[in-house]
Amino acid sequence: MTVTWYVVLSAVLFAIGAGGVLIRRSPLVILLCLELMLNAGNLALVAFSRAHGNAEGQVFALIVMVVAACEVVVGLGLIVAIFRRRLPLNVDELRGLKG
Amino acid sequence: MSPTAWGWLVLAFPLAGFLINAFGWRVLRGRAAGWIGTVAVALAFASAIGALVTLLGHTESDRTLTSSLWTYASAAGLDIKLGILVDPLSVFMILVVSGVSMLIHLYSVAYLDSDRGYARYFSYLNFFVFSMLLLVLAGNFVLLIVGWAFVGFASYALISFWYRRNTATKAGMKAFVINVIGDVGLVLATFFIFRDLGTFDYPAVFSAAQEQFQTNQGVLIAICLLLLVAAFAKSAQLPLHTWLPDAMEGPTPVSALIHAATMVTAGVYLIARTHVLFELAPTAADISAFIGLATLIFAATCALAVTDLKRIIAYSTISQIGYMVVGVSIGAYGAGLFHLMTHAFFKALLFMAAGSVIAAMAGTQNIDRMGGLRRALPLTSVLMIIGALALAAFPGTSGFFSKDEILVFAAQRGGMYWIFTIGGYLGALLTGFYAFRIIFRVFWGEPVPEARELEGGHLAHAPPENPLTGEKEDTDVGFPGADHHIAERDWPMGSAMTILGFLALFGGLVQIPGVTNVIETFLAPAFADSIFEDIIPSTGSAYIGLAVGAAVSIVGVAAAYLVYVSRPGTAPALIQRFRPIHAFLVNKWYFDELYDAVVYRPLIATGRFANAVIERVVVQGIVTAAVDLVRGVGVVVRGAQSGFVRAYALLLVGGFAALGLYFLIASQ
Numbered sequence: 064m065t066v067t068w069y070v071v072l073s074a075v076l077f078a079i080g081a082g083g084v085l086i087r088r089s090p091l092v093i094l095l096c097l098e099l100m101l102n103a104g105n106l107a108l109v110a111f112s113r114a115h116g117n118a119e120g121q122v123f124a125l126i127v128m129v130v131a132a133c134e135v136v137v138g139l140g141l142i143v144a145i146f147r148r149r150l151p152l153n154v155d156e157l158r159g160l161k162g
Numbered sequence: 163m164s165p166t167a168w169g170w171l172v173l174a175f176p177l178a179g180f181l182i183n184a185f186g187w188r189v190l191r192g193r194a195a196g197w198i199g200t201v202a203v204a205l206a207f208a209s210a211i212g213a214l215v216t217l218l219g220h221t222e223s224d225r226t227l228t229s230s231l232w233t234y235a236s237a238a239g240l241d242i243k244l245g246i247l248v249d250p251l252s253v254f255m256i257l258v259v260s261g262v263s264m265l266i267h268l269y270s271v272a273y274l275d276s277d278r279g280y281a282r283y284f285s286y287l288n289f290f291v292f293s294m295l296l297l298v299l300a301g302n303f304v305l306l307i308v309g310w311a312f313v314g315f316a317s318y319a320l321i322s323f324w325y326r327r328n329t330a331t332k333a334g335m336k337a338f339v340i341n342v343i344g345d346v347g348l349v350l351a352t353f354f355i356f357r358d359l360g361t362f363d364y365p366a367v368f369s370a371a372q373e374q375f376q377t378n379q380g381v382l383i384a385i386c387l388l389l390l391v392a393a394f395a396k397s398a399q400l401p402l403h404t405w406l407p408d409a410m411e412g413p414t415p416v417s418a419l420i421h422a423a424t425m426v427t428a429g430v431y432l433i434a435r436t437h438v439l440f441e442l443a444p445t446a447a448d449i450s451a452f453i454g455l456a457t458l459i460f461a462a463t464c465a466l467a468v469t470d471l472k473r474i475i476a477y478s479t480i481s482q483i484g485y486m487v488v489g490v491s492i493g494a495y496g497a498g499l500f501h502l503m504t505h506a507f508f509k510a511l512l513f514m515a516a517g518s519v520i521a522a523m524a525g526t527q528n529i530d531r532m533g534g535l536r537r538a539l540p541l542t543s544v545l546m547i548i549g550a551l552a553l554a555a556f557p558g559t560s561g562f563f564s565k566d567e568i569l570v571f572a573a574q575r576g577g578m579y580w581i582f583t584i585g586g587y588l589g590a591l592l593t594g595f596y597a598f599r600i601i602f603r604v605f606w607g608e609p610v611p612e613a614r615e616l617e618g619g620h621l622a623h624a625p626p627e628n629p630l631t632g633e634k635e636d637t638d639v640g641f642p643g644a645d646h647h648i649a650e651r652d653w654p655m656g657s658a659m660t661i662l663g664f665l666a667l668f669g670g671l672v673q674i675p676g677v678t679n680v681i682e683t684f685l686a687p688a689f690a691d692s693i694f695e696d697i698i699p700s701t702g703s704a705y706i707g708l709a710v711g712a713a714v715s716i717v718g719v720a721a722a723y724l725v726y727v728s729r730p731g732t733a734p735a736l737i738q739r740f741r742p743i744h745a746f747l748v749n750k751w752y753f754d755e756l757y758d759a760v761v762y763r764p765l766i767a768t769g770r771f772a773n774a775v776i777e778r779v780v781v782q783g784i785v786t787a788a789v790d791l792v793r794g795v796g797v798v799v800r801g802a803q804s805g806f807v808r809a810y811a812l813l814l815v816g817g818f819a820a821l822g823l824y825f826l827i828a829s830q
Contacts, residue, residue, distance in 0.1 A: 081815050084811050084815075085811055086808075088808070093807075154806075154808060155806060157807070158804075159805070160805050161803060161804060161805030
């Protein structure tokens with residue numbers, strides 16, 4: 064079994080995640096799609112690590128998981144804050160940073 | 163104890179007095195601050211005597227001692243120690259400085275009694291004494307600069323002591339600015355010395371200079387001229403003299419101490435201390451001597467016309483320092499320093515007596531408004547006459563022996579140095595005249611109302627006013643406090659003046675040609691390396707000089723008697739006849755106006771130009787252009803910030819995709 068299949072799967076997952084981020088308006092779903100993209104990256108890292116017989120890729124995957132966990136905390140915190148203020152859960156309407 | 167240990171003690175006592183008065187002013191009541199200051203300086207004087215006695219215990223060749231407490235700075239070949247040099251020259255200076263300071267402190271105890279800034283005054287005064295002693299005891303050029311700058315600051319603080327008097331603060335600033343010009347000269351000279359000789363310590367500098375420099379080498383002349391800038395700024399020689407007459411805005415004992423007896427002679431000390439360099443650069447020494455001569459005649463002519471009592475004595479100080487500068491520049495070190503000592507005695511005495519007179523006149527300083535004070539102020543008048551006699555070099559007084567010694571030495575060197583002898587005697591003639599112009603104007607003639615009041619037993623008091631401008635003042639500023647003090651009624655003033663009177667009268671007896679030679683014998687080891695050591699005027703020529711000096715002095719005094727006493731109308735008639743000359747002298751040769759036109763106005767004009775053109779147009783133009791640029795770019799870029807999160811994400815993904823595509827194509 065070659066590494067190709069894993070990489071193709073990773074690319075498909077990444078494309079799905081990126082598409083979700085671009086298309087969906089709910090911040091919660093965007094967060095889920097971001098997770099999907101990160102884990103697609105993880106999959107590629109682990110696959111290449113196995114293929115090259117080198118553990119460094121797996122270590123990187125672990126670090127990415129830590130970063131992902133942090134990002135989820137911040138992201139969910141933001142969503143909860145938006146919800147509590149009764150603001151619309153729609154990223155197109157949250158435009159306070161317009162230049 | 164070694165002489166250097168005594169030297170450190172000399173420094174420690176005034177410093178302690180300064181700190182106690184500076185921090186204890188809240189708790190010190192009455193005259194406590196004054197007595198603390200006086201005792202501190204008296205202990206310094208006692209330590210100076212200790213240094214003298216122990217130094218005389220050493221053999222003559224072994225009288226240059228150094229000592230250092232710790233290393234001040236040590237890096238990259240630079241080695242500066244916090245060290246003092248105790249040799250006959252520095253011991254002579256500390257004796258004169260601490261001795262005269264002690265008497266002036268004693269005088270001030272009473273004189274400033276009712277001043278609101280009593281403790282502040284004595285802390286400044288002790289700080290000054292500490293700085294001056296540091297200046298003369300310093301063992302290297304760096305510590306000399308420290309002392310030099312400290313005395314400059316002390317002088318500034320004391321000139322501006324009555325800080326609510328506008329003229330006083332301005333005079334302080336003027337003194338400070340001109341002194342800083344001198345400081346710059348001293349610092350630059352020190353840089354050159356270090357660059358070429360690699361050391362700061364006096365003994366090392368002087369021995370290295372004799373090995374490394376040729377006579378009149380360019381850099382050596384530059385060093386000497388820079389040292390002269392420093393010396394002339396401090397000693398009020400032409401053309402840097404204008405600050406000293408204005409410095410009379412300070413309290414009178416300050417004028418006596420700083421602007422007559424001690425600080426202004428620092429320049430003379432500096433030339434004597436660096437005589438090795440000046441002997442290697444005779445051109446610089448000659449320039450110095452000629453400036454000294456010009457100053458002594460110039461200042462004497464000003465003293466003929468000025469009417470402010472303290473300013474007359476100030477011009478007389480400038481003139482007498484001119485004699486000292488001539489002396490140490492032509493190689494008459496012993497004579498120059500002897501004159502420094504006698505001048506400290508009689509000039510301090512004259513200022514103290516002037517303070518007593520001004521107090522009796524309720525703050526008036528104009529001699530046109532004085533007269534007939536002889537019977538009202540018996541002690542002051544006798545002592546002031548003694549001071550004036552010594553100043554006029556009247557036969558037998560201290561100034562007689564010291565002044566003539568310089569002029570005879572100049573004659574002994576011969577050649578062009580005869581100019582100094584002739585010019586010096588011309589100055590002496592003027593000195594005799596203006597010294598007794600003061601005496602006859604103040605003490606002779608019809609008694610003024612203040613004098614009559616004092617004869618009746620009551621000391622005149624007037625609403626305080628600025629003696630220069632006549633502006634009304636409150637008692638918090640200006641003339642020392644609400645109560646006046648005269649020598650006849652306050653024993654600290656009277657006793658200090660009496661001691662100085664004895665010294666002014668008999669101080670010259672230590673150095674009578676052919677009889678005694680105390681000062682020169684004592685100072686000889688410090689100048690043993692001098693090339694002028696074997697120029698010693700014979701006793702015969704010394705007595706010829708003394709005879710000429712006596713004649714000149716008596717003629718000067720007699721002329722003053724003629725003009726002011728026996729024919730009272732002469733002076734106004736002379737002024738009427740020589741009106742332009744009188745105006746020229748009253749305005750002090752227009753030096754202030756000259757500096758105003760040459761330095762002050764161009765500087766102000768440059769400042770205005772810089773403000774109007776460089777600041778407003780150039781600098782602000784650049785700043786405004788930068789701001790506009792940033793703002794313009796901001797307007798353009800702001801459009802991209804739509805606030806649509808998904809648009810940003812699309813740009814991000816699209817950007818990465820484009821990059822990936824680019825690398826894919828590039829790798830083919």
